[in-house]
Amino acid sequence: MKNATKAIESYIFGKDGNRPDLLRRAFNLDATLNVLVQTSTIVFPPNVQGREDIAKILVHDFSLKYENVYTFCFGAPPKSEANIHKCKWLVGMSTKATGELRVGCGEYHWIFSPQSGLAIQLSITIEHMLECPSQHMRKIMDWLQGRSYPWCESTDMLDSAPPLTCLQPVLAYVAI
Template sequence: MSNTARSIEKYIFAKDANRPDLLRQSFTPDATLEMVVHTGTISFPPQVSGRAGIADVLVRRFGQSYENVYTFCLGEPPSAEAVTHDCKWLVGMSVKETGELRIGCGEYHWCFEPQSGLAEQLRITIEHMQVCPPQELEPVMNWLQSLDYPWCLPGEMIERAPQISCMAPVIEYLQD
């Protein structure tokens, strides 16, 4: 596995499992994060500087609100020589306070330091973040837990998706 793919995986494991220390294996110390949010159901600061700031926003604060987090990168991991990587992503999670299900999707754009493979820059675009009732949590978690994690082929993900109306915009986005 390439260093760039490992950097992406460490980010996903850090965010999903609330382990900010793993970001040392994902981002350079002075990395930057840009957030482009196209929905009103979740918010993030538009720009964050430094690995410590990224850890605070994407792991610590995120982990205060959400649990049962599963994030997937759609498609194949980047090659060993890649200095950039773009892919769609999907996340499923529940809100700690209410039990509501959230299903979101968008795109990652990664820029890597060639020598280390650590991310120097990450732009996350959030296209959809659907809010679903708590009773939809179990079928969605069963679906997410049945998929290859964290890299999944889009066709496999879409084919296995439960038929839940609140997820329709997400599935439609992933099909494009």
């Protein structure tokens, strides 16, 4: 049964929780991932073809570097039968090697198969990926863990954000 919301949630829960198997509930076997990175603080290949390679890049390789990952999609989830969905996102996570925090934002643009309801294409724009000192771990994690997950209203995220200078570019992007 087609369900665009469940496909997006499977992607988020799979990526954030290091569960690559969930991506079979998010992407068609021959899906395409396009990534536009607007910052030098994180690197992704610009194009990835196929669900297995998408899972390798977005789950397996990602989880080697990062933990405590929380990704939020802003606005209402798509209707079950939606063929496209576009939304801003925010992610917070810690770097395994150093404990340093990363907080980023950008936009998702999903295209779903009319037949299966699974994604046939995901385009991710990464506008910012900020580095925050590890001493802010508790404040940032408390902030993220206190939000509705993975669907959140941007006003809730903005109104509850800790007053940290390192977050300002992300918060400014989310506010637009």
